[in-house]
Amino acid sequence: MLTGGGDCPGLNAVVRAVAKSALKKGWEVIGFRDGYKGLIENKFTKLKDRDVSGIIVKGGTILGTSNKANPFKYSLEPFGSSKSPKDVSAKAIGNFHKNKLSALIVIGGDGTLILADRFHKKGLPIIGVPKTIDNDLSATDITFGFDSALRVATDAIDKLHTTAEAHHRIMIVETMGRYAGWIALRAGIAGGGDIILIPEVPYRNEDIVKAIKDRRKLGKNFSIVVVAEGAKPANGKMTVKKMVECSPDPVRLGGVSYKIADMLDKEIKLESRVVVLGHLQRGGGPTAFDRWLATGFGIKAVEMVENKKFGSMASFQKFQFTDAKIHEAVKKLKRVPPDCQEIKMAVNVGTSFGNTKITG
Ligand code: F6P
Numbered sequence: 001m002l003t004g005g006g007d008c009p010g011l012n013a014v015v016r017a018v019a020k021s022a023l024k025k026g027w028e029v030i031g032f033r034d035g036y037k038g039l040i041e042n043k044f045t046k047l048k049d050r051d052v053s054g055i056i057v058k059g060g061t062i063l064g065t066s067n068k069a070n071p072f073k074y075s076l077e078p079f080g081s082s083k084s085p086k087d088v089s090a091k092a093i094g095n096f097h098k099n100k101l102s103a104l105i106v107i108g109g110d111g112t113l114i115l116a117d118r119f120h121k122k123g124l125p126i127i128g129v130p131k132t133i134d135n136d137l138s139a140t141d142i143t144f145g146f147d148s149a150l151r152v153a154t155d156a157i158d159k160l161h162t163t164a165e166a167h168h169r170i171m172i173v174e175t176m177g178r179y180a181g182w183i184a185l186r187a188g189i190a191g192g193g194d195i196i197l198i199p200e201v202p203y204r205n206e207d208i209v210k211a212i213k214d215r216r217k218l219g220k221n222f223s224i225v226v227v228a229e230g231a232k233p234a235n236g237k238m239t240v241k242k243m244v245e246c247s248p249d250p251v252r253l254g255g256v257s258y259k260i261a262d263m264l265d266k267e268i269k270l271e272s273r274v275v276v277l278g279h280l281q282r283g284g285g286p287t288a289f290d291r292w293l294a295t296g297f298g299i300k301a302v303e304m305v306e307n308k309k310f311g312s313m314a315s316f317q318k319f320q321f322t323d324a325k326i327h328e329a330v331k332k333l334k335r336v337p338p339d340c341q342e343i344k345m346a347v348n349v350g351t352s353f354g355n356t357k358i359t360g
Contacts, residue, residue, distance in 0.1 A: 001105035003061040004035035004069070004112030005248075008133050008145030009286035010294035011061035014107050016052040017298025018129075023049055025306070030099070031062075035108075036115065037069040040079055040088050042095040056291050059284045067111065067247050072118060075246035085246055089122065096124060103305040107131050109143070110330050111248030113313065117326045120311040127304045128313030128326045129297045133282055136180040138334045139324035140315040144294040149176070149281040150187050156277055157191025157224060163273075168221035170212065170264055170272035174257035176281050177228045178249075179238075180335045183281065184228035185342055188351065194223045195352045197260070199230035199238065200336040201343075203354030208260065209267045211352035221270070227260060229253040234355070254278070296321045 001018055003011050019029045029047045032038030045051070045063070055062055066076075074080030074088040096104060103125045106116040109132035120126040130137045133149035153175050160171040173193075177183040181198025188196035195211050197203045212223050230253050232238045241254035254276065261272045286294065293316060300314040300321045315324040336343070338358065347353070347360030 001029070001063075001107060002032040002035050002038060003063050003065045003131075004106060004108035004115070005065060005067045005131070006109070006133075006282060007060045007065050008131050008282050009059045009148035009284060010144035010290040011065075011107060011131060012052075012055040012058045013286060013291045013294035014129055014131070014144070014298040014301075015047075015062060016055050017295040018105055018302055019047045019052045020049065021299050021302045022305075023047075025302070030101075034064040035066040035069050035112065036071050036092065037066045037076060038064075039092045039095055039104075040069065040071055040074065042098070044099075056295070057285045059282075059286065068244070070115060070246060070248055072115065073246060082246065089119070093119070093122060093124060103127060103310070105129060105301050105305065109134070110137055110333065113137070113326050114248060114330045117311070117330060120326065125305075125308070125310040126326070127301050127310065128329070129301050130313055130315065130329060133183065134177045134180055135182040136178060136333045136335065137329050138332055139313065139329035141317050142293065144286070144290045144297060145282070146182065147287045147289040147293070148284070149183050150190065151287050152281045152283070153183055153187030153226075153277060154190040156275065156280075157187060157193060157226060160224060160275060161192070164222040164224055168270065170223045170225060170261075170268070170270050172225040172227060172257045172261055172272055172274045174227045174229055174254070174274065174276040176278070177230060178253060179230045179333055181228040181230065182336060184226045184231070185336055185346070188226035189342065189346050191224070191226070193226035193351060195225040195354055196346060197225065197227045197231035197256075197354045198336055199228055199232060201338050201353045201355050201358055202232055202234040202236070204234050204356075205263050205267070207352065207356045208354045209264070210356070211354065212264070212268055212270070223270075225257075225260065227257045229256060231256050
């Protein structure tokens with residue numbers, strides 16, 4: 001198996017579940033180091049029961065990961081080059097066969113799983129496991145890591161409430177999530193955010209200002225604004241922080257909350273402060289739910305290897321562990337439908353989405 005893309009709480013819980021259930025069947029288990037990099041360089045470690053004991057509580061991944069190791073456009077030394085990335089997929093496939101492997105379990109988000117699907121089309125027996133704090137993969141109701149990110153974001157919103165109230169300020173908290181607003185939406189609802197801004201509902205400055213003024217009329221001299229990093233103004237663009245070339249998705253978002261703070265400083269006589277949660281949302285151990293979900297995914301993935309369901313991904317739908325085609329999971333990002341029940345729910349408790357068209 002390998003873990004690819006950004007790290008996320010629950011990766012070790014999947015590694016443990018895969019290893020333990022496969023070893024129980026008498027199979028040999030190896031873990032490639034640092035995602036596809038290990039497959040290309042043939043660097044791996046044999047996993048025995050003692051190697052995976054006690055790791056369910058740990059964040060990160062004992063195998064290491066990389067979000068730059070794209071075997072079809074490889075830029076890492078010694079087999080690739082950042083100046084002219086190469087296709088080293090044949091080398092990766094060669095290593096798979098050299099090690100006489102029967103299957104490869106790939107644990108990752110859309111970037112990692114798109115590559116897994118390409119390898120499957122080239123004949124590798126691949127099984128996927130859906131990981132991402134962003135919860136933006138299709139063909140599964142939820143990905144592991146998301147609940148742990150919600151815990152961090154909700155906790156942060158709770159803590160920011162005290163300063164907002166005490167100083168009569170506007171506190172703006174920026175979450176991750178890329179092009180999907182799931183983290184901001186759910187943490188915003190759970191933390192009682194007053195304004196939630198997500199990429200799927202472009203905001204209008206005047207509507208944000210109106211929501212804050214309306215709160216003031218009700219005697220509330222503070223506001224909590226929860227902003228997804230991908231939030232954008234109507235007729236405007238997302239805020240790009242930097243580009244990471246050779247990553248399956250090179251765009252890194254971040255900083256939209258500073259633009260909103262500048263706008264509010266001009267429009268409203270209330271001080272505002274920004275907190276960007278960043279990688280804290282991916283750090284630390286997984287929640288109880290993510291440990292449980294990741295364990296179920298790992299067991300399911302091994303069962304899928306046994307049943308030769310290659311080209312498929314473990315999936316969780318309607319509270320059941322099942323499987324789905326990897327290409328179904330990655331063909332379209334799962335974004336927040338602007339007319340969904342959750343948005344209506346938030347509007348009904350008085351939350352603004354920075355767009356008066358969203359009325360619940
Ligand atoms: O996909 C997970 C994620 O944490 C996103 O929410 C975020 O936009 C991105 O990865 C950050 O990537 P990096 O770790 O390369 O900065």
